[in-house]
Amino acid sequence: AQSVTQPDIHITVSEGASLELRCNYSYGATPYLFWYVQSPGQGLQLLLKYFSGDTLVQGIKGFEAEFKRSQSSFNLRKPSVHWSDAAEYFCAVATAFGNEKLTFGTGTRLTIIP
Amino acid sequence: ETGVTQSPTHLIKTRGQQVTLRCSSQSGHNTVSWYQQALGQGPQFIFQYYREEENGRGNFPPRFSGLQFPNYSSELNVNALELDDSALYLCASGTGQETQYFGPGTRLLVL
Numbered sequence: 001a002q003s004v005t006q007p008d009i010h011i012t013v014s015e016g017a018s019l020e021l022r023c024n025y026s027y028g029a030t031p032y033l034f035w036y037v038q039s040p041g042q043g044l045q046l047l048l049k050y051f052s053g054d055t056l057v058q059g060i061k062g063f064e065a066e067f068k069r070s071q072s073s074f075n076l077r078k079p080s081v082h083w084s085d086a087a088e089y090f091c092a093v094a095t096a097f098g099n100e101k102l103t104f105g106t107g108t109r110l111t112i113i114p
Numbered sequence: 115e116t117g118v119t120q121s122p123t124h125l126i127k128t129r130g131q132q133v134t135l136r137c138s139s140q141s142g143h144n145t146v147s148w149y150q151q152a153l154g155q156g157p158q159f160i161f162q163y164y165r166e167e168e169n170g171r172g173n174f175p176p177r178f179s180g181l182q183f184p185n186y187s188s189e190l191n192v193n194a195l196e197l198d199d200s201a202l203y204l205c206a207s208g209t210g211q212e213t214q215y216f217g218p219g220t221r222l223l224v225l
Contacts, residue, residue: 004156034213041218042218043216043217043218044157044216045116046215090157092156101159101162101170101172102149102214104156104157104158106156107156
């Protein structure tokens with residue numbers, strides 16, 4: 001069965017600094033990978049997704065992620081964070097194209113300090 | 115704004131009771147999935163419905179059941195509520211082609 005690990009429970013970053021959130025997955029075949037963001041009291045918003053092709057994917061709000069098969073990783077990055085980026089971030093994997101049964105990690109809470 | 119709505123936003127029940135949560139999907143979305151998100155955890159897949167039939171279930175007991183209707187609405191029913199059922203329940207709809215769109219969730223508290 002597939003699984004997702006987000007090693008960092010909580011990360012604090014200064015506004016304007018760069019950000020990298022880690023995600024490792026376990027799955028025997030090519031995974032379909034997602035990053036979602038959840039603000040307090042809100043549902044999940046899709047930031048970006050990887051299905052195939054270019055391993056560096058661009059998303060909304062200036063986020064990008066890189067798929068590294070050799071490391072089973074799909075880390076999320078942003079060159080300069082804004083106070084509005086404070087939220088919970090979830091990495092997720094699906095096992096087939098069009099398969100909407102997502103397996104999520106436990107999330108990383110991002111705090112932004114002025 | 116994802117076009118997916120859920121009701122109610124909050125709900126309090128007592129142990130042993132039954133609850134129905136509702137979701138309204140975007141027009142044209144023929145799949146709906148339900149997830150349970152316990153406090154401090156990532157969402158866990160409960161089940162998915164495709165064209166009104168259950169199309170996969172996660173590790174949840176039969177007292178979790180669902181319905182999907184032709185008008186793009188759906189329900190999650192939970193019988194014999196337990197304290198551990200307290201969570202945020204999310205529905206997500208899609209077309210089975212790419213991504214799915216999540217609603218804001220219903221927060222259920224079981225006392």
